[in-house]
Amino acid sequence: MERRKPTLSESESILTVRDLSVEFDVEGGRIRAVDRVSFDLRAGEVLGVVGESGCGKSVTALSLVRLLPSPPGHVVGGSVTFEGRDLLRIPIAELRAIRGKRISMIFQDPMSALSPLHRIGDQLVEAQQLHGEIPTRRAWEVGTEWLAKVGIPDPAERMNAWPHELSGGMRQRVMIAMALMLKPDVVIADEPTTALDVTIQAQIFELMRVLKDAKTAAMLITHDMSAIWEMCDRALVMYAGQIVESAPVRELFQNPRHPYTAGLLRSMPRGPRTGRRLETIPGQVPSPRDYPKGCRFADRCPHVWSLCREHEPELFAVDEEHRAACHLVPEGRKP
Amino acid sequence: MSAPLLEVKGLTTWYPIRRGVWSRTVRHVQALTDVSLAIQEGETLGIVGESGCGKTTLGRTLVGLERPMAGAMLLRGAVLPAGIRPAALQRQVQMIFQDPAAALNPRLTVLDLLTEALAYHGLLTESREATALQLLRDVGLDGAALHRYPFEFSGGQRQRISVARALALRPSLIICDEAVSALDVSVQAQVLNLLMDLKEKYRLSYLFISHDINVVRFIADRVAVMYLGRIVEEGPTEDVIGSPAHPYTQALISAVPAVGREASARRPLGGELPSPSRPPAGCPFHPRCPSAMEICKTAAPPTISKGAQKVSCHLYSRDLSSQ
Ligand SMILES: Nc1ncnc2c1ncn2[C@@H]1O[C@H](COP(=O)(O)OP(=O)(O)O)[C@@H](O)[C@H]1O
Ligand SMILES: Nc1ncnc2c1ncn2[C@@H]1O[C@H](COP(=O)(O)OP(=O)(O)O)[C@@H](O)[C@H]1O
Ligand SMILES: [Mg+2]
Ligand SMILES: [Mg+2]
Numbered sequence: 123m124e125r126r127k128p129t130l131s132e133s134e135s136i137l138t139v140r141d142l143s144v145e146f147d148v149e150g151g152r153i154r155a156v157d158r159v160s161f162d163l164r165a166g167e168v169l170g171v172v173g174e175s176g177c178g179k180s181v182t183a184l185s186l187v188r189l190l191p192s193p194p195g196h197v198v199g200g201s202v203t204f205e206g207r208d209l210l211r212i213p214i215a216e217l218r219a220i221r222g223k224r225i226s227m228i229f230q231d232p233m234s235a236l237s238p239l240h241r242i243g244d245q246l247v248e249a250q251q252l253h254g255e256i257p258t259r260r261a262w263e264v265g266t267e268w269l270a271k272v273g274i275p276d277p278a279e280r281m282n283a284w285p286h287e288l289s290g291g292m293r294q295r296v297m298i299a300m301a302l303m304l305k306p307d308v309v310i311a312d313e314p315t316t317a318l319d320v321t322i323q324a325q326i327f328e329l330m331r332v333l334k335d336a337k338t339a340a341m342l343i344t345h346d347m348s349a350i351w352e353m354c355d356r357a358l359v360m361y362a363g364q365i366v367e368s369a370p371v372r373e374l375f376q377n378p379r380h381p382y383t384a385g386l387l388r389s390m391p392r393g394p395r396t397g398r399r400l401e402t403i404p405g406q407v408p409s410p411r412d413y414p415k416g417c418r419f420a421d422r423c424p425h426v427w428s429l430c431r432e433h434e435p436e437l438f439a440v441d442e443e444h445r446a447a448c449h450l451v452p453e454g455r456k457p
Numbered sequence: 458m459s460a461p462l463l464e465v466k467g468l469t470t471w472y473p474i475r476r477g478v479w480s481r482t483v484r485h486v487q488a489l490t491d492v493s494l495a496i497q498e499g500e501t502l503g504i505v506g507e508s509g510c511g512k513t514t515l516g517r518t519l520v521g522l523e524r525p526m527a528g529a530m531l532l533r534g535a536v537l538p539a540g541i542r543p544a545a546l547q548r549q550v551q552m553i554f555q556d557p558a559a560a561l562n563p564r565l566t567v568l569d570l571l572t573e574a575l576a577y578h579g580l581l582t583e584s585r586e587a588t589a590l591q592l593l594r595d596v597g598l599d600g601a602a603l604h605r606y607p608f609e610f611s612g613g614q615r616q617r618i619s620v621a622r623a624l625a626l627r628p629s630l631i632i633c634d635e636a637v638s639a640l641d642v643s644v645q646a647q648v649l650n651l652l653m654d655l656k657e658k659y660r661l662s663y664l665f666i667s668h669d670i671n672v673v674r675f676i677a678d679r680v681a682v683m684y685l686g687r688i689v690e691e692g693p694t695e696d697v698i699g700s701p702a703h704p705y706t707q708a709l710i711s712a713v714p715a716v717g718r719e720a721s722a723r724r725p726l727g728g729e730l731p732s733p734s735r736p737p738a739g740c741p742f743h744p745r746c747p748s749a750m751e752i753c754k755t756a757a758p759p760t761i762s763k764g765a766q767k768v769s770c771h772l773y774s775r776d777l778s779s780q
Contacts, residue, residue, distance in 0.1 A: 174641035275728070291729055319507040319668060324712035324725035345641060348671075352714035375716060389646035391675035392716055394695055399650045400675065403643035406611055 135162035136339050137186070137225075137308055142200035144178075144185050146410075147193050153410035155181045157363040158200070163308065166337040168330070170354035170371065172344055172386075176407050178363040179343045183312050187221050188214075204308075223253040226301040228311040232293035235300065236285045242269075242296055243281030249300055268299040271332075273325050291322040298329060302338075309340040316344070327353055347390055351375060356443075359383045362408055362418040365437065369444040379446035381423045381457035417449070425450060425457055460534030461495035462629055462662050463519070463550070468492045468528035470518045474734060486734045488514040490686040492528070496630060501656070501663040503677030503694065505670055505709065509730050511686040512666045516632040519664065520552045548578065551623035555635035557615035561607040567593070567618055568603045575625050592621040595658075596651060613644035620651065624659070632664045637672060649676060670713045674698050682706045685733055685741040692766030702768040704746050740771065748772055 144156040156178040163169050171179050184190040186202050187209065202209040204225065209217060221227075229235060237245060246265030250256050256264075262281065269277035272295040285293055294314065301309055311330075315323035330340065330353060342353055350357050350371060357374050359367040359382065367380040378384040385403040405422045414420060416431040423430065429449050438451035450457060469492070471485035489511045496502050504512050517523045519530070530537045530546075537546060554560045561570055571589040575581045581588060590600050596617040607615055616636065623631050633652070637645045653676065655661060667673050673680055674694055681691040682703065690703040701707045708726035728745045731737055737744050743753040752771050761773040 174643065273727070289729060320670075320712040320714075321507055321709065321726045322729065323714075325727070327714075328725055346714075347642065348714035348716050351716045386642055389643045390716070391646070391649065391671045393674075394699075395675050398653060400646040402646040402650065404647075406613065406644065407641075 134165060136165045136204070137163040137341075138201075138203040139163075139186065140201050140203075142182065142185060142202065143198045144181050144190065145196050145198050147196075148411075152196075154198075154413075155195075155363055155410050156185065159360075159363075159365055160200075161358055161365065161368065163339050163341055165307070165339050167355045168340045168342055168353055170342050170344065170350040170357035171360060172347060172350050172357055173360035174345055174386075174407050176409075177360040179345075179360055180312055182360070183227075183310050183341070183343055185210075186310065187225055187227065188217060189221075189227070219253070222249065222306075223304045224306055225308040225310065226304065226306040228298055228301045228309065228314045230313040230316050232290070232297040233285065235297045236293060238285055241281070242283050242285065242288075246281070246296075246300060246303065250303065253304055264303065265299075268303045269296070272296070272299045272302075272329055274299075291318050294318060294322070294326065295329075298326065302329075305336070306338060309338055310343075311340060312343045313345070314342070315349070316346070323349075347386055348392075359386075362413055363410060364418065364447065366419070366448070367444075367446040368437070369440070369446075373444055377440075377444075377456075379440050379444065379451055379456060380419075380448045381425055381450070382419050383446075384457040385422075417447075425455075459498075460531070462498045462500075462533060464495040464531040464534075465519070466493045466529045466531075468515070468518060468525050468530070470514050470523050470525045484734050487686050487736055488733055489518060489525075490736075492686075492688055494681055494688065494691065496662050496664060498629070499656070499660050499662055500679065501665055501677045503673035503680040504664065504666045504683060505668065505673050505680060506683035507709070507730050508668060509733065510683045511733070512668075512683055513634055514686075515683070516552055516634045516664060516666055520550050520632055521546055522552075548626045549628050550630045550632065551626065551628040552632040552634060553616075553619045553623050553636045555638050557612070557619040558607065560619060561615065561622070563607055566604050566606060570607070570618065570622055571625055574622070578626065580626070588625075592624055595624060595655065596621045597647075611644075613640055613647060616640065616648050617651065620648075620655070624655065627659070628661070630662045630664065632666070634666045635668065636665075638667060638669060645672070652676065670698065670710060682709065685730065685736050687741065687769070689742065689770070690766060690768045692764075696764065696766050702763050702766055702773065703742075703770050704748050704772070705742050708745075708747075740769075 140160045142156060142159045143154060145152045145154050159182055173179055181190060185197050197210055243262060243265055247258055247261040250261040250264060266277045266281055269280055274280050274292060274295055315326050344350060354371050356370050358365050359380065361382050367383045378387055388401040389403060391400060403422050408418065416433055417435055420426045420430045435447045435449045437445040437447045439445055440451055468489060470489040471487050473482040474484045474486060475481060476483045492515060506512055514523060518525050532546060532549060568585060568589050571592050572585040589603055593602055598617055637648050640648060665673060665676055677694045679692060680694045680697045681688045684705050690697060690706045697706060698710060701710055712725055726745060739755045740753040740758045743749040750771060758769045758771045759774050760767055760769045763773060
C-alpha cells in the first residue's frame with residue numbers, strides 16, 4: 123500500500139490526451155461523437171469537463187481507459203499517454219493492472235461499480251487484493267477506515283451490509299471509498315453527484331478536496347457550472363463532441379471567450395432576481411448526425427458571421443493557459 | 458386582503474406500511490405532517506428541501522392525487538369537501554412533473570394530449586385543432602407539432618407540451634414538481650422564461666417545487682423549506698435565502714455551490730435524512746442540528762414569526778422568553 127512517489131513535477135502532465143476521436147455504428151453509417159479531443163491532466167489538479175448532455179463527456183471519459191463498449195463504439199484515432207505508455211495500445215492485461223489501482227473511475231450510478239451479490243466489506247477487500255498482496259484481516263481494517271473517511275456512520279457494521287440495504291448517497295460514498303482506497307494517481311469522476319442532494323454533494327465535494335491534498339489528479343465531469351466553480355482548478359468546455367474552450371476556472375468564469383461558455387454562464391439562475399428574464403441560448407445541441415460545416419455552434423451563436431459557416435475555428439490561444447475555438451479570438455473580440 | 462387562492466391548514470398525508478398475511482398496517486411513512494400554507498393569486502410559492510422530505514406528496518395532495526388523513530383545504534376562501542376531488546379543484550389546479558416522458562401518454566398525438574381534458578369536461582368552444590394550436594403558440598411551439606407523438610420531441614420541447622397541457626383547462630394554480638430539474642441549463646432557462654411569461658399573461662399562481670435553490674430563488678416570490686414532511690421555515694424569498702433563520706435552511710443554502718463564493722465559506726451538514734417512518738422525537742432536525750439543545754430532543758418546536766419569516770425552531774423561542 124505504499125503510495126507511489128510522484129516522479130513528475132506538479133505542472134507536468136500525468137495523463138496526456140491527443141486527438142482522441144470516437145465513432146459509433148448507427149443505422150446507416152457512422153457518427154463521430156468525440157472529435158480530435160486533446161488535453162493534459164496535470165498531477166495534483168482537478169480538471170473540470172463541462173457541457174450540456176450529448177456533448178461527448180462520458181464517451182471521452184470511457185474511451186480514456188477503454189471502457190467504451192465496442193461495438194458500437196470505436197476509438198478511431200489519437201493517443202492517451204500515461205507514464206510513457208499509450209493506454210489505447212498497450213495489452214489489455216497491462217491496462218487492467220493500471221485501471222482501478224493507478225487510474226480509478228467514479229460513475230453517476232454506483233450500482234455499475236458495486237456487485238449486488240456481495241457484501242460491501244467483501245467487495246472492498248477484493249478490490250485491494252486484486253492489486254496487491256494484503257492479508258484479508260488488514261484489508262478489512264483498511265476498508266472500514268475508508269468507509270469512516272467517506273462519512274459513513276457505523277462503518278464496522280456497514281462492512282457487512284448488502285449494497286441494496288444502503289441509500290443512494292451511501293452507495294455513492296462506498297464507490298468513492300473504493301475508488302480512492304488504492305490511492306490512485308488519477309481519478310475520473312463522471313457526474314458523481316448528479317443524482318444526489320446538495321447536502322450529500324457538499325459532503326462528497328469535501329471528500330474530493332481531501333483527495334486533492336493527497337496530490338491525486340482528478341477529472342470531474344459535470345453539466346453543472348457551479349460544481350466546476352466549486353471544485354476545479356481548470357476546466358474544459360465541450361460542445362458537440364469537441365473542446366471549445368479551456369482555461370483556469372476563475373479566468374473561464376470572468377473572461378469566457380467562447381460564446382457557448384458565455385451563454386452557459388448567463389443562462390444560470392444565480393443571485394437575487396434582478397431582471398425578469400434569464401438569458402438563453404436559442405435552439406439545442408445538434409445531433410452528431412447533422413453537425414454543420416464550419417463552427418458547430420454557429421446556428422445558436424449571437425455573433426455568427428460568414429467566416430463561421432465556412433471555416434471550423436481552431437483552438438486559438440487567448441493566452442498561455444486559455445484557449446477558445448472561436449473566430450472572435452484572433453479579432454480580439456469578446457462574446 | 459382578499460382570501461388566498463389556495464389555503465391549506467394542518468394537511469397530513471401518511472402512507473401506510475403493511476406487513477404480514479393480513480396486510481396489517483404496522484407503521485406509516487409520515488410523508489406530510491401538519492402543513493399549513495397559503496398561495497395568493499398571481500404568486501409563486503417555492504418549496505425546497507432534500508429528496509424524501511415530502512415535496513412531491515404535498516403537490517400530489519394539493520392536486521387531489523393523494524388523499525390527506527387530516528387537514529382542510531380552502532379555494533378562494535371556500536372550504537373544499539374532504540376526500541373526493543371536486544370538479545372545481547380539478548380544473549383550477551394542475552400539475553406538471555419532472556419527467557414529461559412518463560407523464561405524457563406515448564400513444565396519443567400532441568393534438569389528443571392537449572384536448573382530451575377539455576373534451577372530457579365538455580369545455581371545447583372551438584375546434585380541437587384551433588384550441589390546440591393556440592395552446593402550442595402559448596408555449597412557443599408551432600402547428601407542425603400537432604400530429605406528432607411525445608417521443609419525437611427533445612426534453613425541453615416535451616416539457617413545453619406538458620405546460621401546454623396543464624394550461625388547457627385555464628387553471629389558476631399550476632404545481633410544478635421539479636419541472637426543469639432534468640433539463641440542461643440553456644433549455645432550463647428557456648422553460649423558466651416561458652413559465653414567467655405565462656404567469657403574467659394568464660395571472661397564474663405556481664407552487665414551484667425544486668431541490669435547486671438557485672432556480673427557486675429566480676422564480677419564487679415566497680419560499681417554504683421542508684424537512685421530514687414539515688415546513689420548518691417560510692417567508693419572502695430574499696429574506697429566507699438572504700438571512701435564513703432555521704439551522705436547516707442555513708445548512709441547505711450553504712451546501713449549494715455558489716459561483717463567486719469560495720468553497721471555504723461552506724458549512725456542510727452531516728448525516729442524511731432520517732426515515733420518515735420513524736421521525737426523531739422533539740424537533741425532527743435535532744440529530745443533525747449544529748445548534749441542538751436539550752429541549753429539542755423532547756419538545757416539538759413552536760412556530761415563531763421573525764419579521765416576515767416564520768420559523769419552527771426552539772432557538773427563537775428562547776430569544777423571546779429571555780427578553
Ligand atoms: N451507444 C451509442 N450509440 C450511438 N451513439 C452514442 C452511444 N453512446 C453515446 N452516443 C452518442 O455520443 C454522443 C456523446 O454522448 P455522451 O458522451 O454520453 O454525452 P455526455 O456525457 O456529454 O452527455 C451523443 O450524441 C450520443 O448520442
Ligand atoms: N406511494 C408511496 N407509498 C409509500 N411511501 C411513499 C409513497 N410516495 C412517497 N413515499 C415516501 O414519502 C416520503 C416523501 O416522499 P416525496 O413526497 O416523494 O418526497 P420528495 O418529493 O421531497 O423527494 C419518502 O420517504 C418517500 O419514500
Ligand atoms: Mg454523460
Ligand atoms: Mg419529489
